[in-house]
Amino acid sequence: MTWKHPSSPVTKKFKVQRSAAKVMANVFWDAKGMILLDILPQAQFINSVLYCSLRDRLRDAIRRKKPGFLRRGFVLQHDNATPHSANFTQKWLQRYGWEILPHSAQYPDLVPSDFHLFGPLKCHSGSMAFETEGDLVGESKNWFAHLDLDFF
Numbered sequence: 001m002t003w004k005h006p007s008s009p010v011t012k013k014f015k016v017q018r019s020a021a022k023v024m025a026n027v028f029w030d031a032k033g034m035i036l037l038d039i040l041p042q043a044q045f046i047n048s049v050l051y052c053s054l055r056d057r058l059r060d061a062i063r064r065k066k067p068g069f070l071r072r073g074f075v076l077q078h079d080n081a082t083p084h085s086a087n088f089t090q091k092w093l094q095r096y097g098w099e100i101l102p103h104s105a106q107y108p109d110l111v112p113s114d115f116h117l118f119g120p121l122k123c124h125s126g127s128m129a130f131e132t133e134g135d136l137v138g139e140s141k142n143w144f145a146h147l148d149l150d151f152f
Contacts (some may be wrong), residue, residue: 023136027117027144028058030074031152034144036061039137048086055092077101 024040036058040046046054062069076098078084093100124143130136 023133025118025140026054028061029117029152033147033149033152035065037141037144039140042133046083048083048088051083051086051089052092055096055098059096073097073099075099075101 023042024044024046026036026038026040026046027034028036038054038057040050044050059070076093078100083089121140121143125136125139128139130139
C-alpha cells in the first residue's frame, strides 16, 4: 500500500506469468561429440549416490558408443562440487580407475561446458517458449544431435 495524491495516475498492475523452471543437465562429451545427456527431473538435486549412478550410465554409454575406450583410459574433468568430491564418489572413481583432471582452485567457476556448450545452447533456446519440461528436453537433445563435429 502506498500513499498517493488524489490526482496521481493509477498504478499499472502487471500480469504474473509462470516463471521458467530450471532443469539440470549433465552432459558428457569429448572431442568427437556427445557421449551422454542426462536431464534430472525438476526439483531433484544431485548427491554423490545419484552422481555415481550417473557414472554407471556413462560407463554403459561409453561401452556402446566407443568400444575399447574404457580399457585405453581417459581423463574425466569435473569441478569441485560436493557430489564430485564426496568419499562415496572418490571410492567409486578409485574402484574403476578413472583419472580426474584437477580443477583449478584459482578459477572455481570456470568450467568449459559452461561457456563452450551451455552458452550456445542458451542462445539457441533463449527465444523459445516451452510448454512442458519434455519439450525443453526434446529440443535440447535435438540441438546436441545436430551439432557439427567441429563444434567439439
